[in-house]
Amino acid sequence: xxxxGRRFLGFLGMVAxxxxxxxxxxxxxxxxxxxxxxxxxxxxxxxxxxxGVSHIYASNQHxxxxxxxxxxxxxxxxxFEIWRRMATGTLSEVFGKRFLExxxxxxxxxxxxxxxxxxxxxxxxxxxxxxxxxxxxNAYVDRxxxxxxxxxxxxxxxxxxxxxxxxxxxxxxxxxxxxxxxxEVELAQAVAKAGSEAVKEFAYFDxxxxxxxxxxxxxxxxxxEEILGLYRASRRRPRFLPRDVVDPEARSQEPDPEARxxxxxxxxxxxxxxxxxxxxERGSNNWAITPERSSTGAAFLANDPHRSLQAPSLRxxxxxxxxxxxxxxxxxxxxxxxxxxxxxxxxxxxxxxxxDQEDLYxxxxxxxxxxxxRYGQGWxxxxxxxxxxPVKGQESRRVELKFTRHGPVLFEDPQNRRAYALRAAWxxxxxxxxxxxxxxxxxxxxxxxxQACSYFLTPSENMLWADRxxxxxxxxxxITPRRPxxxxxxxxxxxxxxxxxxxxPVLDLPHDSNPSSGFLATANENNLPEGYRPLVGWRWAxxxxxxxxxxxxxxxxxxxxEQMRDLQLDYLSIPAxxxxxxxxxxxxxxxxxxxxxxxxxxxxxxxxxxxxxxxTADSQAAAVYALFERDLRARLAKSLYPELIKELGPPxxxxxxRWVTEPHxxxxxxxxxxxxxxxxxxxxxxxxxxxxxMGDDFSQWRYGSPDLHHVQIAHPLSKALRRDLAEQFNHxxxxxxxxxHTVNMTTGNDNQTSGATFRIIADLSxxxxxxxxxxxxxxxxxxxxxxxxxFLPWANGEYFPLLFSRSQVEDRSxxxxxxxxxE
Numbered sequence: 001x002x003x004x005g006r007r008f009l010g011f012l013g014m015v016a017x018x019x020x021x022x023x024x025x026x027x028x029x030x031x032x033x034x035x036x037x038x039x040x041x042x043x044x045x046x047x048x049x050x051x052g053v054s055h056i057y058a059s060n061q062h063x064x065x066x067x068x069x070x071x072x073x074x075x076x077x078x079x080f081e082i083w084r085r086m087a088t089g090t091l092s093e094v095f096g097k098r099f100l101e102x103x104x105x106x107x108x109x110x111x112x113x114x115x116x117x118x119x120x121x122x123x124x125x126x127x128x129x130x131x132x133x134x135x136x137x138n139a140y141v142d143r144x145x146x147x148x149x150x151x152x153x154x155x156x157x158x159x160x161x162x163x164x165x166x167x168x169x170x171x172x173x174x175x176x177x178x179x180x181x182x183x184e185v186e187l188a189q190a191v192a193k194a195g196s197e198a199v200k201e202f203a204y205f206d207x208x209x210x211x212x213x214x215x216x217x218x219x220x221x222x223x224x225e226e227i228l229g230l231y232r233a234s235r236r237r238p239r240f241l242p243r244d245v246v247d248p249e250a251r252s253q254e255p256d257p258e259a260r261x262x263x264x265x266x267x268x269x270x271x272x273x274x275x276x277x278x279x280x281e282r283g284s285n286n287w288a289i290t291p292e293r294s295s296t297g298a299a300f301l302a303n304d305p306h307r308s309l310q311a312p313s314l315r316x317x318x319x320x321x322x323x324x325x326x327x328x329x330x331x332x333x334x335x336x337x338x339x340x341x342x343x344x345x346x347x348x349x350x351x352x353x354x355x356d357q358e359d360l361y362x363x364x365x366x367x368x369x370x371x372x373x374r375y376g377q378g379w380x381x382x383x384x385x386x387x388x389x390p391v392k393g394q395e396s397r398r399v400e401l402k403f404t405r406h407g408p409v410l411f412e413d414p415q416n417r418r419a420y421a422l423r424a425a426w427x428x429x430x431x432x433x434x435x436x437x438x439x440x441x442x443x444x445x446x447x448x449x450x451q452a453c454s455y456f457l458t459p460s461e462n463m464l465w466a467d468r469x470x471x472x473x474x475x476x477x478x479i480t481p482r483r484p485x486x487x488x489x490x491x492x493x494x495x496x497x498x499x500x501x502x503x504x505p506v507l508d509l510p511h512d513s514n515p516s517s518g519f520l521a522t523a524n525e526n527n528l529p530e531g532y533r534p535l536v537g538w539r540w541a542x543x544x545x546x547x548x549x550x551x552x553x554x555x556x557x558x559x560x561x562e563q564m565r566d567l568q569l570d571y572l573s574i575p576a577x578x579x580x581x582x583x584x585x586x587x588x589x590x591x592x593x594x595x596x597x598x599x600x601x602x603x604x605x606x607x608x609x610x611x612x613x614x615x616t617a618d619s620q621a622a623a624v625y626a627l628f629e630r631d632l633r634a635r636l637a638k639s640l641y642p643e644l645i646k647e648l649g650p651p652x653x654x655x656x657x658r659w660v661t662e663p664h665x666x667x668x669x670x671x672x673x674x675x676x677x678x679x680x681x682x683x684x685x686x687x688x689x690x691x692x693x694m695g696d697d698f699s700q701w702r703y704g705s706p707d708l709h710h711v712q713i714a715h716p717l718s719k720a721l722r723r724d725l726a727e728q729f730n731h732x733x734x735x736x737x738x739x740x741h742t743v744n745m746t747t748g749n750d751n752q753t754s755g756a757t758f759r760i761i762a763d764l765s766x767x768x769x770x771x772x773x774x775x776x777x778x779x780x781x782x783x784x785x786x787x788x789x790x791f792l793p794w795a796n797g798e799y800f801p802l803l804f805s806r807s808q809v810e811d812r813s814x815x816x817x818x819x820x821x822x823e
Contacts, residue, residue: 032816037070037139040821046071047813051800052778052786055319055809062132064322065336067819069136072316072333076780077144078154079312080137081162082238083334087172093390094160095244100397103389105234108401108408111173113429118171121430121455123438130167133336137165152781154717159246171432174235175332177459178426181358183539184491185228187212190647192220202641204652205538206526210487217493218362227411227420240720250722283541283745284351286464287521287549288472290514295560298765299466302564303340303349304756306745311715311731312780315758317772327441328804330758330774331434339437340760345444346467347762351522354537355460355478357425361406361494365417373404373419376496382409406494421494425479431457446473446513453477454506462522468764473513474520480504480536489538521549542654544574544741561769564761569797570743575653576625577613582660583683584608586676598684599691600698615742617704617735626703627686632656635678640666653741704735711736711752711795713776731776731788734795757794760802768808771799
């Protein structure tokens with residue numbers, strides 16, 4: 001490992017070059033352009049501001065959403081094509097047999113409802129809006145196909161073309177955040193191995209003592225991860241291989257993963273530990289303050305949803321303006337409307353509210369006919385659908401899709417005469433993720449917004465609202481099954497003893513408005529009111545981000561735009577504030593010769609004593625603490641519950657703090673002494689690891705180092721490309737601060753894989769003063785100046801203005817496009 005001094009100076013030099021490129025290296029966009037599009041009723045004006053946000057002005061609703069679809073496809077065409085193929089289960093058609101399981105999973109979990117009723121759920125004119133959006137997407141696809149030389153680079157490298165969209169693609173469920181079939185399998189395996197009491201002690205449940213006894217007829221020992229193979233595969237984001245690239249000169253020269261065996265071709269990143277880690281990192285923050293708490297005399301609303309970091313970015317800002325519509329904000333680009341943002345009357349944002357919307361049903365199958373399964377006192381027959389999946393370079397494959405009365409059959413175990421089906425609330429009508437935001441885009445008051453929330457069924461969310469009348473409100477949303485006789489944490493028999501009793505009305509979920517505190521805030525924590533029933537979920541985010549929000553928002557200072565921004569970027573770690581004094585006390589009370597002989601031991605203790613508990617990128621103490629915390633969690637798990645690590649991963653930090661603040665009795669005859677030895681051993685290991693990564697010179701250590709906490713966003717095609725080409729698609733490396741437990745959440749692994757790249761701060765005193773981020777950029781085309789222009793400002797904690805008034809948009813517009821009807 002190179003000495004960090006040289007490495008870090010080189011790192012800073014690269015940052016300086018990127019900064020210079022950001023300020024002066026972009027090509028200018030054409031100031032004006034006119035295009036024709038078949039299907040428009042009247043001209044539409046699209047103005048793009050310097051940050052790549054399109055402001056769309058139309059004279060009617062149809063043209064507004066037509067233009068939204070057209071323009072989003074224009075910016076994100078390759079992303080749209082992969083979305084379409086994931087939704088329709090047609091990846092094998094162009095990339096070959098390794099996607100066959102993914103395609104089968106997508107087809108198995110495809111929505112099967114009346115499409116007309118489905119579209120009507122999301123808005124009174126939902127059919128018209130979705131169809132107009134699809135028409136716009138297809139209009140741009142047709143244009144792109146007529147000019148293949150203008151297709152984004154990915155199409156040419158892969159030798160593919162974009163295909164046509166349908167409303168079924170828009171309402172697909174493949175992009176949803178759902179739970180908790182995966183947890184049921186993990187808990188089943190853990191309980192079978194270690195018993196329910198150990199699992200309840202090790203895992204983080206809230207409330208803390210759920211029933212984890214296997215129902216009669218369920219053998220937890222035979223429940224394996226393979227049960228979820230199709231389920232996991234259906235949501236797997238494609239990663240491309242060198243052989244997918246049609247030009248041999250453009251391919252990476254790294255060994256093809258398939259040469260190392262089929263299992264290596266698709267690393268099992270979707271299996272339990274990694275899948276659970278991603279689920280835990282899908283956090284978010286939002287808050288709203290009343291005019292009484294505001295320095296402007298008007299409300300504020302802030303939201304920073306935490307999702308996986310992607311190239312191109314997951315979300316996309318747009319401004320929609322037509323009669324009846326004036327809404328700005330962001331959402332997934334392949335959906336019409338705005339899922340987070342504001343209109344002229346109010347602003348809204350969301351965070352995950354952890355409702356359990358899935359159950360795994362286990363069936364006894366007939367000894368002579370595996371298509372029959374026991375139900376009640378008799379046997380029922382599975383429904384079977386056959387589909388043909390085209391496969392590149394081979395004959396098409398015929399696949400059988402099977403269904404029970406509860407849902408799609410994920411797995412069959414003929415040896416044990418068992419079949420497993422998924423009952424998913426998200427396969428009901430009206431559960432397409434985020435689409436009910438169409439109703440929110442026209443809400444004029446808290447009452448209208450709350451009514452719109454009643455249509456928002458997935459993902460389950462904490463929706464916050466703030467309006468120009470000074471009202472703020474919180475409504476939990478989501479389709480919520482009623483389970484009259486079990487808690488949903490373990491698989492149950494599918495023989496009729498465990499049936500849902502309908503769904504809880506959305507407006508019966510927790511809600512509040514205009515609280516005396518003057519603020520509302522959520523951060524995925526358990527925010528169910530005391531005594532609330534039914535218990536809609538058992539697994540929530542640890543409470544640290546919510547605690548920090550409350551600390552700041554409940555202070556005596558009035559809060560303005562600057563304080564809203566500072567809070568979104570806040571790096572203070574409450575767990576560090578609790579753990580560090582324990583470590584320093586242990587080091588002072590029980591110094592050992594071994595510990596003191598560790599290089600940089602005293603310097604590390606001095607840095608921790610002077611530390612403000614902020615996980616900033618330039619902090620030495622944060623570097624020490626981060627690796628100390630990581631090692632401590634692993635040591636505690638190994639000491640207390642080694643048999644559960646494989647099934648449930650390392651304990652979360654909430655459990656870790658509980659076990660060290662009141663030392664766990666199983667640590668030994670002297671729990672306090674054993675706890676202190678663990679703390680000191682973890683610090684010693686952290687210092688050895690830091691020296692290995694960054695050299696022995698403590699003054700050169702930094703938390704935000706390329707050897708420690710950084711961000712690099714890789715395009716899914718980059719591993720398949722020659723290095724110089726791949727660099728055109730990827731972003732980073734850049735330093736990062738924060739952790740999984742800071743408001744500015746940046747995950748606990750070395751490379752930040754999820755967090756808030758999309759942010760909004762809505763200033764209800766002046767919409768044009770509102771701020772936003774969207775990293776790495778608005779465009780999905782690597783040749784566009786807006787592909788990566790927001791990456792470095794985001795990494796540096798900078799925002800751009802979210803312009804709203806027509807005058808501001810016109811004054812600062814970078815380019816203009818006039819879409820006109822084709823004669």
